[in-house]
Amino acid sequence: MAFPTRVCAVCSEEFELKPDKPGFANRCPECSQPDPAGPATKQGMDADERKALTEANEARRKAMRDLLYRKDS
Ligand SMILES: [Zn+2]
Numbered sequence: 001m002a003f004p005t006r007v008c009a010v011c012s013e014e015f016e017l018k019p020d021k022p023g024f025a026n027r028c029p030e031c032s033q034p035d036p037a038g039p040a041t042k043q044g045m046d047a048d049e050r051k052a053l054t055e056a057n058e059a060r061r062k063a064m065r066d067l068l069y070r071k072d073s
Pocket of ligand 1: 009011027029
């Protein structure tokens, strides 16, 4: 039996929309899985971890800004 084919809204890959597929109907099974690297979903962070995360985010933002600035000039 064939399942309807959908295009994933995240990665644009085609996938079969199976009735028991977990997650969003417009996302492939891979993109329906929670991001294991996502720090936002992490539970029970202590202050040091939170601080390190904030610093990492700031560094990433700064790097992104530098990248954009370089592209514009
Ligand atoms: Zn996908």
